[in-house]
Amino acid sequence: MPIEPIRLTQTVKGSGCAAKLAPGDLARALCGLDLPVDPDLIVGIDKADDAGVYRISDDLALVQTIDFFPPMVDDPYSFGQIAAANALSDIYAMGGIPKTAMNVVAFPAKTLDMSILRTIIEGGLSKMREAGVVLVGGHTVEDSELKYGLSVTGFIHPGRILTKRNLQTGDRLILTKPIGTGIVSTAIKAGLADQSLTDRVTQAMATLNRDAALTMQDFPVHACTDITGFGFLGHLAEMVVDSGHGVRITAAHVPMYPEALEWAAMGLIPAGAYNNRNFRGSFVNFGTTVTQRVQDVLFDPQTSGGLLIAVAATEAERLVHALHASGIESAAIVGEVIAEPVDRIIVA
Ligand code: CO
Ligand code: CO
Ligand code: CO
Numbered sequence: 166m167p168i169e170p171i172r173l174t175q176t177v178k179g180s181g182c183a184a185k186l187a188p189g190d191l192a193r194a195l196c197g198l199d200l201p202v203d204p205d206l207i208v209g210i211d212k213a214d215d216a217g218v219y220r221i222s223d224d225l226a227l228v229q230t231i232d233f234f235p236p237m238v239d240d241p242y243s244f245g246q247i248a249a250a251n252a253l254s255d256i257y258a259m260g261g262i263p264k265t266a267m268n269v270v271a272f273p274a275k276t277l278d279m280s281i282l283r284t285i286i287e288g289g290l291s292k293m294r295e296a297g298v299v300l301v302g303g304h305t306v307e308d309s310e311l312k313y314g315l316s317v318t319g320f321i322h323p324g325r326i327l328t329k330r331n332l333q334t335g336d337r338l339i340l341t342k343p344i345g346t347g348i349v350s351t352a353i354k355a356g357l358a359d360q361s362l363t364d365r366v367t368q369a370m371a372t373l374n375r376d377a378a379l380t381m382q383d384f385p386v387h388a389c390t391d392i393t394g395f396g397f398l399g400h401l402a403e404m405v406v407d408s409g410h411g412v413r414i415t416a417a418h419v420p421m422y423p424e425a426l427e428w429a430a431m432g433l434i435p436a437g438a439y440n441n442r443n444f445r446g447s448f449v450n451f452g453t454t455v456t457q458r459v460q461d462v463l464f465d466p467q468t469s470g471g472l473l474i475a476v477a478a479t480e481a482e483r484l485v486h487a488l489h490a491s492g493i494e495s496a497a498i499v500g501e502v503i504a505e506p507v508d509r510i511i512v513a
Pocket of ligand 3: 214215216258259327328329389390391
């Protein structure tokens with residue numbers, strides 16, 4: 166299953182938190198808490214970025230993140246690969262290089278054979294090897310629902326941190342992987358997807374964002390994030406809301422699985438897509454030519470999705486070609502940053 170935002174019904178009292186945060190925003194649990202202050206904490210919880218960053222020296226900082234979730238594919242090895250690629254992605258989205266990882270495991274030992282866990286971890290290890298990451302430990306608890314992921318630590322230069330903020334008028338937005346994997350995963354579970362599509366989507370979710378991250382290093386990138394559970398428009402909203410800028414997206418340029426569009430038209434849409442629309446839909450203006458099915462795919466929750474990169478307009482074409490040259494064939498310019506209307510996403 167794709168990662169779906171949790172629905173909370175309880176209201177957090179005090180601190181004026183509720184006004185800024187939607188019911189599904191887990192930041193509510195932390196809002197208004199008295200957090201330790203440290204001048205070397207460059208990106209902390211208050212910034213709500215892909216990963217946290219802590220300065221060690223003038224030219225070295227640690228970048229840290231954790232992600233784990235239940236399986237969205239049947240094959241344990243593929244699930245391990247996807248979970249690891251997804252966890253590593255937050256380091257890449259910040260412009261960091263992952264170095265060490267720890268397994269995070271919840272396992273129903275009474276009902277599942279331990280060999281399944283071993284295969285999941287083997288899948289994870291294959292991605293760690295590919296990323297040049299060393300496994301330093303981990304923690305396993307017994308739980309009724311299987312979950313797996315990684316806590317990852319990487320290195321980053323304190324002066325070269327990419328966050329979701331810092332959009333600049335004229336920037337072009339580049340997306341590196343097709344969207345629609347949440348809908349396709351739902352179709353796979355319903356037995357509607359053929360093996361070739363299942364293999365392609367599994368492969369895409371297991372693909373590291375490393376090559377995209379390495380490629381963008383040589384370009385004037387102003388902001389970056391990765392597309393996961395909040396979907397393309399949800400993660401884009403995190404970049405745009407309170408940025409003082411707007412964005413214009415050309416829906417026809419956003420890479421999508423064509424099958425996802427067909428299934429969306431049939432109503433085969435994961436609950437997370439509706440949650441994402443409820444959460445961020447008020448920031449989005451859809452043009453009359455943008456069909457319902459396209460809107461649904463734009464809100465579809467992704468697992469281990471691509472990077473969304475804001476780059477100076479003059480270098481955008483060159484970056485897309487460089488991404489293609491490094492094997493990221495789906496990479497495309499999907500929109501641009503505009504001066505007005507501020508804090509809004511226009512989809513045409
Ligand atoms: Co992220
Ligand atoms: Co994450
Ligand atoms: Co980031």
